[in-house]
Amino acid sequence: MGGWQDMTAEVLEDQYSPSRWSSRLDRDTIIQAHITTMAAATQRARASVQTALHVPYGDGDREKLDIYLPPDPSETFPVLVYIHGGYWQCLRGVYLCGHSAGAHLAAMVLSTDWTEYGVVPDIKGAVLVSGVYDLEPILHTYVNDELNMSREVAQRNSPMQCIAPAASVAVACEVLVAVAQQDSPEFRRQSQEYGQALRAAGWSVSILDLAGVDHFDIIERLSEESYILTQVILNMISRA
Template identity: 25%
Template sequence: MELITELDDAYTNAAYIPGGDDYPDRWAQAAQMWRTREAHDDHARLDLPYGQGERERFDLFLPEGAPEGLVVFVHGGYWMKFDRSYWSHLAAGPVARGWAVAMPSYDLCPRVTIGEITAQIARAIDVAAGVVDGPLVLAGHSAGGHLVSRMLEPGLLDKDVAARLRKVVPISPVTDLRPLMRTSMRDDLRLSEESAVVDSPVLMAARLEVPVTVWVGADERPAFLDQARWLAEAWEAGHVEAEGRHHFDVIEPLEIGDSGLVEALIG
């Protein structure tokens, strides 16, 4: 087993973050409070379908007045955990700036492959873009950062939707899946030598010409700093290492309309 577990520690986050195990409960509570408030104010459209599956649903949060455009945020969890209900509060920053925010759930590994999740996210974006007019911005965290990066493969998104893309911001993304072949996640992620190459954004042969800013916490594990840098270098993209931020709190500035992260998205 040594061969496939040697990088487990490198890709572990919670054990290296003070109170790391408490974050999911904190996210869920903050998200529930945000959803309740927005639904009460008639600014939330919840459980909208983008496919036939139970998890093929998205929530849409709307600003006052006509939206300036649409941000789609894709959650992380190593393609194996969580759903949209943990992250609703992260819509607060863009909504305060007049943008709508869609947050999809998706099926999880090992029930499906990463490639199948990628196709689901493309459908979710196409459907959400049909609900809100204007420019389109994609953001995702960790595995979600991987998924929004993959959306720049030509042909994944509907051509009219792709034409509306203004910006993609992968946050702490996993951009090269080949190292995960040397972790115990390999089997649950249903990775093969071939799929680890095909599904890696850093190895994409072609991509849409859309501005990209790779965002990562300066205090993250070296593996995640590497993963962010690899994509920024391969794509000649913007690259921000957010001072004082680790893998779990790097997304918190999405709650603040004038934060640097929200500015990177829609500024």
């Protein structure tokens, strides 16, 4: 009886493609079904037990653990360390999502020349929700009372001022710029102009203007499966 060395390339591919062997679902849907099931289970687990999330175990950005504790963590208990599958490559595409000032920070991640740090982050997509992308107007508001930004600092940290051509950067991913109908005219302007500037620089950009929501419930409603922004994000992830 021959070993794997005697298999044709096609047979060997089949042998090492688990999605082709299930009798429950076809190979085109089973992986997504697995990801969906695991994501739902994760949420249920986080809602039912104590957790310590994103605990670093090393210096790398990905070197973090999510710890799920038993009902009485004061007693001695066994530890199970679960390492997910994916052939060391699947189930680790990174997606960014930021709201308001968080959208600014996510946009700055996209603006960073990561090659200067010797890394190429595997960012598949970014969702920027009701963000601020040009900080200079903030210099003239109450917000700067605490920040005390100078004009130079504001310009240096404005994503709008440091958009690189998509072909020249390490991170060139799909970007969704979302804004609320009831956001202020300035927030709406910034979202539109930033999205258009990214698109002009060759980035893959969608601009989503959401009716019937304000600056706060535009993000609060992400817990609703039928919410359009939830659906758009899920579709972005499923396409990767």
